[in-house]
Amino acid sequence: xxxxxxxxxxxSYEKHQPTLERFNLDVEQGELLSLLGPSGCxxxxxxxxxAGFIQADAGRISINGRDYTNLPPNQRDIxxxxxxxxxxxxxxxxxxxxxxxxxxxxxxxEIYSRVTNALKMVGLEDFADRxxxxxSGGQQQRVALARATVIEPxxxxxxxxxxxxxxxxxxxxxxxxxxxxxxxxxxTLYVTHDQVEAMSISDRVVVMNQGAIEQIGTPERIFAAPxxxxxxxxxxxxxxxxxxxxxxxxxxxxxxxxxxxxDVRWRAxxxxxxxGARAEVFFRADNANLRAGADASGLAxxxxxxxxxxNEVRYLVDTQxxxxxxxxxxxxxxxxxxxxxxxxxxxxxxxxxxxxxxPLA
Amino acid sequence: xxxxxMYISLVILYCFLLGPFIIIFMASFGANATMxxxxxxxxxxxxxxxxxxxxxxDSFWVSLQLAxxxxxxxxxxxxxxxxxxxxxxxxxxxxxxTVFSAPILVxxxxxxxxxxxxxxxxxxxxxxxxxxxxxxxxxxxxxVRVISASLRNLDPYVEDAAVSLGANxxxxxxxxxxxxxxxxxxxxxxxxFITSFNNVPxxxxxxxxxxxxxxxxxLSYLEYYFDPTIAAVSTLLVIFTVLLVQTAxxxxxxxxxx
Numbered sequence: 111x112x113x114x115x116x117x118x119x120x121x122s123y124e125k126h127q128p129t130l131e132r133f134n135l136d137v138e139q140g141e142l143l144s145l146l147g148p149s150g151c152x153x154x155x156x157x158x159x160x161a162g163f164i165q166a167d168a169g170r171i172s173i174n175g176r177d178y179t180n181l182p183p184n185q186r187d188i189x190x191x192x193x194x195x196x197x198x199x200x201x202x203x204x205x206x207x208x209x210x211x212x213x214x215x216x217x218x219x220e221i222y223s224r225v226t227n228a229l230k231m232v233g234l235e236d237f238a239d240r241x242x243x244x245x246s247g248g249q250q251q252r253v254a255l256a257r258a259t260v261i262e263p264x265x266x267x268x269x270x271x272x273x274x275x276x277x278x279x280x281x282x283x284x285x286x287x288x289x290x291x292x293x294x295x296x297x298t299l300y301v302t303h304d305q306v307e308a309m310s311i312s313d314r315v316v317v318m319n320q321g322a323i324e325q326i327g328t329p330e331r332i333f334a335a336p337x338x339x340x341x342x343x344x345x346x347x348x349x350x351x352x353x354x355x356x357x358x359x360x361x362x363x364x365x366x367x368x369x370x371x372x373d374v375r376w377r378a379x380x381x382x383x384x385x386g387a388r389a390e391v392f393f394r395a396d397n398a399n400l401r402a403g404a405d406a407s408g409l410a411x412x413x414x415x416x417x418x419x420x421n422e423v424r425y426l427v428d429t430q431x432x433x434x435x436x437x438x439x440x441x442x443x444x445x446x447x448x449x450x451x452x453x454x455x456x457x458x459x460x461x462x463x464x465x466x467x468x469p470l471a
Numbered sequence: 472x473x474x475x476x477m478y479i480s481l482v483i484l485y486c487f488l489l490g491p492f493i494i495i496f497m498a499s500f501g502a503n504a505t506m507x508x509x510x511x512x513x514x515x516x517x518x519x520x521x522x523x524x525x526x527x528x529d530s531f532w533v534s535l536q537l538a539x540x541x542x543x544x545x546x547x548x549x550x551x552x553x554x555x556x557x558x559x560x561x562x563x564x565x566x567x568x569t570v571f572s573a574p575i576l577v578x579x580x581x582x583x584x585x586x587x588x589x590x591x592x593x594x595x596x597x598x599x600x601x602x603x604x605x606x607x608x609x610x611x612x613x614x615v616r617v618i619s620a621s622l623r624n625l626d627p628y629v630e631d632a633a634v635s636l637g638a639n640x641x642x643x644x645x646x647x648x649x650x651x652x653x654x655x656x657x658x659x660x661x662x663x664f665i666t667s668f669n670n671v672p673x674x675x676x677x678x679x680x681x682x683x684x685x686x687x688x689x690l691s692y693l694e695y696y697f698d699p700t701i702a703a704v705s706t707l708l709v710i711f712t713v714l715l716v717q718t719a720x721x722x723x724x725x726x727x728x729x
Contacts, residue, residue: 161631161635163631163634182639183631183634183635184634184635184636184637184638184639184640184643185637186635188635189635190631190632190635192628192631192632194626194628195626196626196628196629196631196632197626197629197632198629198632198633198647198651199625199626199629199651200647200650200651209633209636209638209646210636210637213636213637213638213642214637257632257636258635261636261637
């Protein structure tokens with residue numbers, strides 16, 4: 111049985127504008143599951159519903175078999191970490207972390223040992239007497255984590271916990287959160303709009319769009335095999351073009367790309383795509399090669415922009431099918447702007463998504 | 472050279488701010504029969520005169536009582552309003568804020584005159600009650616504003632955090648929001664107290680036979696006498712105000728906020 115179950119949850123902020131409609135999600139014991147999507151996709155609504163701050167219009171939320179749907183938020187056994195940390199500014203770090211234990215009327219001695227232990231886990235044992243304002247952003251985030259986990263909640267909820275930190279700290283804290291989560295074995299729901307963050311931290315990722323789930327899967331699966339155009343767009347496929355399906359053989363379909371047929375893996379919402387159906391073909395910038403000069407091994411084009419990224423150089427190439435973004439090893443052959451090149455597709459990593467069965471008009 | 476000009480303007484500024492007070496202060500110890508500067512001789516007679524003039528003593532107690540009562544009541548009324556204005560966005564919140572700041576924008580004389588007419592219409596009202604209502608009305612917007620400012624600095628999610636940790640809404644407010652309003656409340660208290668204690672225009676209209684506030688009785692004293700007694704009262708008032716602010720600072724940590 112899943113540890114956290116959300117069944118047919120319907121939530122509307124305003125009348126006739128459901129933010130979530132018959133939303134279903136199961137989270138397993140000890141799993142870290144990310145809710146990933148753009149702002150307004152319903153991920154925070156889901157989180158706040160689980161926390162009890164939003165009253166559902168219909169549906170059921172249960173944790174560990176217990177019905178949480180109508181339980182007030184202060185009686186739910188949940189740890190919550192806010193984007194703004196929401197530390198209590200008038201209390202010391204120790205008293206911030208002790209707050210939840212005091213509410214639970216835990217004996218003094220036990221509070222002391224549990225808070226000390228929680229602070230040790232986040233590496234802040236020497237900061238117990240500081241006020242939140244005397245801490246850096248990363249340290250404040252650690253206090254927020256300690257405060258939410260020290261009560262040993264059934265479920266830990268994190269709402270965009272890293273978006274107020276700078277890039278380097280974000281990577282460190284990501285690992286910190288993952289390590290703590292695995293050490294405690296705590297079932298966790300993690301809300302983010304950053305696909306890299308979601309992939310690196312999660313056991314499973316849920317991509318959400320307009321209050322509905324687009325795809326659920328392991329980070330590897332969602333990265334390599336998006337099932338909808340929305341997911342592919344969101345997961346950072348740099349290049350995209352539309353084409354009519356020419357033929358289908360097994361798990362590959364054939365489309366025309368700049369005059370030549372290419373075979374790519376396909377995903378479709380309903381059944382096998384028919385010839386003539388519209389396919390959206392996606393590929394990442396590193397799924398194609400550049401060669402000097404124009405030849406028959408690929409699509410001819412002109413380099414219009416190149417930017418250096420350390421290990422790689424990113425080229426923007428103008429071709430007859432539009433501008434294509436291509437990433438090349440910076441140690442290999444380099445091309446200047448205006449150079450004539452050939453784009454060689456590495457189609458084994460390309461993906462075609464067919465969302466409509468009707469032929470392309 | 473910027474710093475040199477800044478120094479000079481600073482000195483000029485201080486002269487304007489403190490100069491009149493220094494003159495009053497020195498005049499209050501002068502032996503002349505009328506106020507004069509520089510004073511001649513030294514005497515404490517004018518201070519003795521203050522304490523022998525029942526008009527000042529009585530009106531001081533009226534002012535003190537009035538300032539304490541109206542400040543307390545305006546704080547108690549202002550807290551929920553400030554909380555609601557900062558925490559909830561509602562359709563009329565802009566309108567409510569404008570209405571609440573009206574007593575700041577409207578000249579005190581107009582308020583005093585309007586209230587006098589209003590109270591006369593209501594009939595036989597005790598002078599003290601009228602003063603209390605008038606002062607509470609002018610202090611209310613200050614307390615709303617100052618407390619709102621302290622609440623705006625507080626992350627609105629701290630209440631949710633307290634609730635998620637097991638506190639109910641009331642405990643969340645008492646344990647997390649109220650302690651963080653403390654500095655704002657203290658600032659509003661001092662500001663309100665001084666505003667009420669120094670108010671002339673509203674008190675002028677609402678004072679009645681036998682009941683008058685200290686600033687109003689000082690004004691009427693000035694109409695008949697020009698001896699340094701009034702300077703002595705002023706000196707005492709300044710000392711009283713400074714002590715009040717100092718005490719509030721010690722007790723409540725005002726400087727964290729202002």
